[in-house]
Amino acid sequence: DAGITQSPRHKVTETGTPVTLRCHQTENHRYMYWYRQDPGHGLRLIHYSYGVKDTDKGEVSDGYSVSRSKTEDFLLTLESATSSQTSVYFCAISTSWGETQYFGPGTRLLVL
Amino acid sequence: EDQVTQSPEALRLQEGESSSLNCSYTVSGLRGLFWYRQDPGKGPEFLFTLYSAGEEKEKERLKATLTKKESFLHITAPKPEDSATYLCAVQTNTGNQFYFGTGTSLTVIP
Numbered sequence: 001d002a003g004i005t006q007s008p009r010h011k012v013t014e015t016g017t018p019v020t021l022r023c024h025q026t027e028n029h030r031y032m033y034w035y036r037q038d039p040g041h042g043l044r045l046i047h048y049s050y051g052v053k054d055t056d057k058g059e060v061s062d063g064y065s066v067s068r069s070k071t072e073d074f075l076l077t078l079e080s081a082t083s084s085q086t087s088v089y090f091c092a093i094s095t096s097w098g099e100t101q102y103f104g105p106g107t108r109l110l111v112l
Numbered sequence: 113e114d115q116v117t118q119s120p121e122a123l124r125l126q127e128g129e130s131s132s133l134n135c136s137y138t139v140s141g142l143r144g145l146f147w148y149r150q151d152p153g154k155g156p157e158f159l160f161t162l163y164s165a166g167e168e169k170e171k172e173r174l175k176a177t178l179t180k181k182e183s184f185l186h187i188t189a190p191k192p193e194d195s196a197t198y199l200c201a202v203q204t205n206t207g208n209q210f211y212f213g214t215g216t217s218l219t220v221i222p
Contacts, residue, residue: 004155033210042116042199043156043212059209090155098143098203101210103155 003027004104006091012110019078021107023091031094032074033058033101034066036087043090049074050097081111114139116202118213125220128189133216135200136182143205145183147176150197150215159185159198190220 003026013019023032033048035058045058047066055066063085065077078085088108092101119134137145144163148156160169162178169176173194175186185198197215204211 035212040214042214043201045210059211100146100158100161102158103148105155106153 004091004093004102006089006104006107008107009105010108012112013081014112015082016080019081019109019111021076021089021091021109023074023076023104025072025074025091025093027093027102028071029093029095029102030071031097031099031101032068033092033094034064034074034076035090035092036060036085037090037106038087046076046089081109083111085109086111114202114204114209114211116200116211116213118198118200118216120216121214122217123219125187125190125218127191127220127222130186130188130190132187133185133198133218134182135185135213137200137202137211138181139202139204139211141205143203145178146201146203147183147185148199148201150199156199187218190218192220192222194218195220 005024007022034046035043037043044060046064047058049055049068067075088106090106091104094101116137146161147159150156160176165180167178173188177184197217199215200213202211
């Protein structure tokens with residue numbers, strides 16, 4: 001998985017609770033991405049980062065925030081989880097915009 | 113509206129039976145088209161990147177081609193280990209967005 005780890009790998013939480021997912025890379029890639037994958041929708045971009053403290057929104061950013069305080073870590077936060085955020089979340093990295101993205105193993109999140 | 117459509121949704125092949133998967137796209141401007149393979153419970157694994165119409169890439173039994181409106185992933189003499197979901201993704205050169213198709217689930221029967 002190209003030196004990418006995600007934690008936790010599985011999480012069950014309740015509606016209304018905050019949740020933070022972590023993506024850690026050892027490749028020193030500049031760009032990092034968060035996607036969600038749902039049946040019938042494919043992978044959808046949530047947020048991405050193009051450097052430390054530099055982030056931007058993707059296609060489905062509502063209800064999510066991100067932070068990147070170090071090159072190797074990209075955090076995805078659900079401030080108040082909802083059942084519609086039950087999904088599999090993937091982190092990806094790339095050297096620059098337009099270059100190949102390499103994906104992590106995913107985090108399966110269930111919001112009850 | 114930018115859109116990526118993959119067909120068929122599912123495909124069953126006998127081992128050795130060649131076929132093609134389709135990815136058609138309508139985007140304001142194409143920067144790159146990517147093919148990935150995804151096994152159950154795992155993250156997508158990169159296969160190919162194509163940037164311009166007429167470009168072709170090959171890897172083992174797989175060959176990807178690109179036209180102005182679609183891409184094909186040709187699978188020659190597939191083996192059971194080629195069974196997976198194949199994803200297509202398009203990056204636009206305006207708006208900085210990536211769009212993935214919903215994938216083609218390929219099953220190769222021994």
